[in-house]
Amino acid sequence: MAKLDLSKAKYAKLKKFIDENQGETCGLMPVLHQAQEIFGCIPIEVQKFISEELNVSVAEIYGVVTFYSRFSTEPVGEYVIGVCLGTACYVKGAQKIIDDIGSKLNIKPEQTTKDGKFTLTATRCIGACGLAPVITINDDVYGRLTPDQIPEILSKYTDELEGE
Amino acid sequence: MKVKIKIDGIEYEVPSHYTVLDACKEAKIDIPTLCFLKGLNETGACRMCVVEVDGARSLQASCVLKVRDGMKIKTNSKRVQQSRVTTLELLLANHNKDCLKCNRNGKCELQDLAERFHIKNIYFDSFEKRTPLYDDTSFSIVRDQSKCILCGRCITACEKTAGMSILTYIHRGFEAVVGTGFNYKLEDAGCLYCGQCINVCPVGALKEKTHIERVWDAINDSTKHVVVQTAPAVRASIGEEFGLEIGTRCTGKMVSAIRRLGVDKVFDTNFGADLTIMEEGYELLNRLKNGGELPLLTSCSPGWIRLVEQYYPEFIPNLSTCKSPQQMFGAVIKSYYAEKMNIDPKDIFVVSVMPCSSKKYEMNREEMERDGIKDVDAVLTTREIGNMIREVGIQFTDLEDEDFDHPLGEYTGAGVIFGATGGVMEAALRTVADILENKDLDEFEYEAVRGVEGIKEAEVEIGGKKLNIAVAHGGENAKKLMDLVKNSKKQYHFIEIMGCDGGCVNGGGQPYVKANVRNTGIDVRKLRANALYEEDTIKQVRKSHQNESVQRLYKEFLEKPNSHKSHELLHTHYTKRELFPIK
Structure with a gap:
């Protein structure tokens, strides 16, 4: 499981964002995006903080967080691998892709590697059907994938980590 | 402005602000609804109320669709029927x-x-x-x-x-x-x-959470002396459990029916309400005189108490230390009454019949017991007592009216109106005004605090003192009022707040009012409250401090309001409670 960092500095960063964007309509979504980015997830502590800042109930926030698969309540890995299981990707073999990534990393979908580097998640259609089957690793997109490309793609991230 | 529409081929003229559902109602067609609650839940989500509209591709949810001039609506087509049945089957699946x-x-x-x-x-x-x-x-x-x-x-x-x-x-x-x-x-x-x-x-x-079983057990336990107290708002609603119209006052039938369940005594929580007014009234006078925390906040509603403890803990010192009428009554039964009747308090089983779900929580608060003996042993909602009466087969509507038992069944008009929003405030003012003026005032109806407006405010002059008072009901209004107080925008002396919208008459333990009845536009809160104000006007004694049984209780047992003994028995304290504690 990846480590959760709830340091004061991170709360300060979120608070700054909230203060700077006050008065915007529908303030909750952008704040949740920020929180997800800053903390890597939106756990109860952070939801309570947002609840007080925005005067929105925890239940309401939790409802939104559980509605969108982009938000999570538990820490995710440094790299989130999203495998699109939308219709187009699925017929182009996405199931094999997600199975292979899972066995290579030794985790099941929606789990995080022990070292906290990778989280594997199945997503709904990400709107890149022309590239099917497609996966995303954080902000990088890999399309027209075949299972044999997987080791090379993953090594980019493991190597990068080791090089740091 | 009116528009012309056709429903199932017949022309109607309806106001332009109507929804299709409203129009169908006027055309005497009962469109089925499920998620729709007028003025509250208007989302068109459940799809039970769909109708066919000429020119629209898909079926439309009639509860949220406004009428238009020339609109042609079909409510009886096969397509509509089939859609409703499928929706229902999916829900049932x-x-x-x-x-x-x-x-x-x-x-x-x-x-x-x-x-x-x-x-x-x-x-x-x-x-x-x-x-x-x-x-x-x-x-x-x-x-x-x-x-x-x-x-x-x-x-x-x-x-x-x-x-x-x-x-x-x-x-x-x-x-x-x-x-x-x-x-x-x-x-x-x-x-x-x-x-x-x-x-x-x-x-x-x-x-x-039902308490029916434990009440039957107590009734059937010959070692238990079962004492029932009924809250004011129950008499205004219990008739609905037996098919009577909303707002039918059934005080006498309620007493007869409960007595026939086999309990030992049927008393009235209103006695507790009158006692509350004595304690709370003197508490207010004390705080005014000696500079205590103001505004004084009423403490009868356990829902409201939870609101303060969880959301406004900084106002805990403002809360009246008085227990609620239910708890005061229980405490008096297990002390004064037990002594008078020579019964061991352990053998007394106090059942409250309440319009409230939160009272079940209140009776379980740790402060609400002494030496391991709870003030109250079971709380039945109006619905539950209805179930018990039906179960036994008592023909409620055919019963003769009967009176409460004495001495703790004696109550005043002031106690009765506790069940409606503003009632506690009015009852308190009736007593406080008499005490300050030192006479039996003829004018004691305070219209300004009656009614279902969310927040009611008034300035009343009592004994040469000007008091700013406010009344709120329902958590939403309570929060609005407390935010006003918090931001120091308003200075009040005395505030009454009830956790439920409309006060206890609309409590969470009251008979179900199905959506199709609710959606006709009736105001359940007003109808039930009217029954209470009616009972107030026919009572001989309408001020709490004139309740002779209460006076006797002070004389024989408690000495005076806010005495050491009454503090021990009738007062309590509150605790800040954390929301979403992280374990």
Whole structure:
């Protein structure tokens, strides 16, 4: 499981964002995006903080967080691998892709590697059907994938980590 | 302005602000609805109320569709009928169809629809993805997700009436359920236990924690002396359990019926209410005289107490230390009455009949017992006492009126109006004014604090003193008022707040009013409150301090209001409670 960092500095960063964007309509979504980015997830502590800042109930926030698969309540890995299981990707073999990534990393979908580097998640259609089957690793997109490309793609991230 | 429309080929002229549902009602067609609650939940989500509209591709939800001039509507086409039946079958597929064992059996809106549409087979298998939660951990409210049809009525009631938003849809699609933040138990999720969610639930997904069994056990235990107290708001609503019109006052029949359940004494919580006024009235006078924390906040409503403890803990010093009438009454029964009757308090079983779900929580608060003996042993809601009376077969509507037992069944008009918003304030003013003026004033009706307006304010002059008072009801209004006080925008001396919208008459333990009745535009709060104000006017004694039994209680036992003994028995304290504690 990846480590959760709830340091004061991170709360300060979120608070700054909230203060700077006050008065915007529908303030909750952008704040949740920020929180997800800053903390890597939106756990109860952070939801309570947002609840007080925005005067929105925890239940309401939790409802939104559980509605969108982009938000999570538990820490995710440094790299989130999203495998699109939308219709187009699925017929182009996405199931094999997600199975292979899972066995290579030794985790099941929606789990995080022990070292906290990778989280594997199945997503709904990400709107890149022309590239099917497609996966995303954080902000990088890999399309027209075949299972044999997987080791090379993953090594980019493991190597990068080791090089740091 | 009016518009011309055609419904099923017949022309009608209706006001232009009408929805198609309103128009159909006027055309004497009862469109089925499920999620729709007028003015509260208008989302068009359940699709039961669909109709065909000329020119529209898909069927339209009539509850949220406004009429247009020239609109042609079909409510009786095969397409409409089939759609409604399919919707119902899909709802039933995921519904726990344990109807015979369900507390809503015979009172369920989903059951009504299944009957109306002659559902014989349900062609779909359950497609539920989660194990439904059954949560009976709270003292008040039980949640059974297996019965939930996701109509969202509880969510809206919690948001708009209770003002709490502690329930919401969580997850999505097939996995969606109604739940609390992070699935916390109601106790920690900010719930007031006001039960407004129970009142609007069309099925058995939300209910009160029943105490019926333990009451039967006590009645059948020959060593127990069973004493019943009935709250003011119950007499205004219990008739509905037996088919009488909303707002029918049934004080005498209620007493007869409860006596026939086999209990030993039937007393009135109103006695406790009168006692509360004595204690709270003197507390107010004390605080005014000696510079105590102001505004003084009333403490009769356990839902409101939970609101303060969880959301406004900084106002705990402002809360009156008086226990609620229910608890005061229980404490008096197990001390004064026990002594007088020479019964060991351990052998007395106090049952309260309450319009309230939160009272079940209140009786379980740790402060509400002495030497391991609880003030109150069971709380029955109006619905539960209705069930018990029906179970025994007592023909409620045919009963003769009977009187409460004495001495603790004596009460004044001031005690009766406790059940409506503004009632506690008015009762207190009646007493405080007399004390300050030192005479029996003829003018004691305070119209300004009556009625269902969300927040009522008034300046009253009593004994040469000007008092700023305010009354709020329902969590949403309570929060608005407290925010005003918090931001020091308003200076008040005395504030009455009730956790439920309309006060106890609309409490979470009151008889179900089905949506099709509610949606006709009647105001249940007003109708029931009228019954109480009516009883007030016919009472000989209408001021709490003139209640002779209360006077005798002080003379024989408590000495005087706010005495050492009354503090020991009739007063309490409060605790700040954390929301969503992290374990």
